[in-house]
Amino acid sequence: MKIIIVGCGRMGSGLARTLSLRGHTVAVVDREAANFERLGPSFKGKTIAGVGFDRDVLTQAGIQRADAFASVTPIDEENIVAARLASQVFRVPRVIARMYDPRKAEIYRRLGLQTIDPIAWGVNRLAELLCSTQLDTVTSLGGGNIDIVEVEAPPVLVRRRVQDLMVPGEIHVVAISRGGRTFLPTLGTEFEAGDLIHLAIVPASAARLKTMLGLA
Numbered sequence: 001m002k003i004i005i006v007g008c009g010r011m012g013s014g015l016a017r018t019l020s021l022r023g024h025t026v027a028v029v030d031r032e033a034a035n036f037e038r039l040g041p042s043f044k045g046k047t048i049a050g051v052g053f054d055r056d057v058l059t060q061a062g063i064q065r066a067d068a069f070a071s072v073t074p075i076d077e078e079n080i081v082a083a084r085l086a087s088q089v090f091r092v093p094r095v096i097a098r099m100y101d102p103r104k105a106e107i108y109r110r111l112g113l114q115t116i117d118p119i120a121w122g123v124n125r126l127a128e129l130l131c132s133t134q135l136d137t138v139t140s141l142g143g144g145n146i147d148i149v150e151v152e153a154p155p156v157l158v159r160r161r162v163q164d165l166m167v168p169g170e171i172h173v174v175a176i177s178r179g180g181r182t183f184l185p186t187l188g189t190e191f192e193a194g195d196l197i198h199l200a201i202v203p204a205s206a207a208r209l210k211t212m213l214g215l216a
Contacts (some may be wrong), residue, residue: 004061004092006027006052006082007073011098011118015070020045027061030073052082058073058090068094069185083113109142120144123137135206138198147203148174153195156214163187165197165212170205174198 001024005016008030016039020026026045030036033049050057052071063069069086071079076099083097096114099105105115122144135149157165162173162185176185177196191197201209 001025001067002065003027003068003070004058004063004066004086006030006069006071006079007098008032008035008038008047009072009074010038012033012070012072014074016045017043027066029057029061051083052078054071055085055089058082058085063090063092066090066092068092068096070073070096070098072098074100076104079101080104080113116142135210141200144203147201147206149199149201149206149209151199151213151215152199153191153193153197154213154215155193157191157197158193159190159193161187162189162191165191165199167205167208170202171209171212172200174200 003024004027005012006029008016008028012028013035016026016028016207020043027048027052028036028039028045029048030053031049036047039047047062048057048060050060051181052058052073063086067088069083069092071082072123073079079097079099083095085094086092096116097108099108099115099117100119102117102120105117108115111151135151138148138150140147165171165173166187173185175182175198176189177198178192178193199209
């Protein structure tokens with residue numbers, strides 16, 4: 001993939017290095033050329049000094065051919081302007097903006113712009129790690145609004161159906177891994193001993209899920 005990252009602070013530089021090591025073509029934009037030193041000598045991508053919402057700067061970064069775009073500067077307003085430009089003008093397929101103000105993040109999410117709030121994500125992840133020992137959180141979505149968790153089917157679930165573990169708007173069974181394969185279950189699928197259940201949950205519902213699993 002060809003990816004553009006605006007902002008070369010700790011998050012931006014770390015993201016750029018990680019994506020580059022994974023084989024993606026990465027271009028990094030930052031107001032201060034000195035910030036590119038954070039990328040280290042092993043970084044093979046492109047660096048452009050300039051404002052992340054300047055069309056000429058983004059053109060230099062190759063935005064017309066970009067598959068993804070992330071604006072992660074310390075300034076919410078700059079991230080939003082850059083992200084909306086990438087999404088609405090240059091039609092980049094995947095666009096993400098980092099937002100520190102959760103109220104603004106929610107507004108722009110409703111407008112169709114994907115945002116991530118690192119503070120909210122960190123708080124929810126820490127709370128999960130501190131309070132839950134039986135649920136394995138794989139990842140979080142929407143800045144920490146949804147967690148994807150895995151749990152081995154406890155005895156209380158064996159021969160019960162997927163619909164028994166569903167709570168609309170709170171807990172949703174996404175997939176089941178059984179016998180070396182993973183599949184999408186129906187509401188009537190019965191759990192078996194040894195199943196690894198993949199669920200999407202609202203973090204606040206973790207305690208409720210543990211109770212339903214007999215783990216509380």
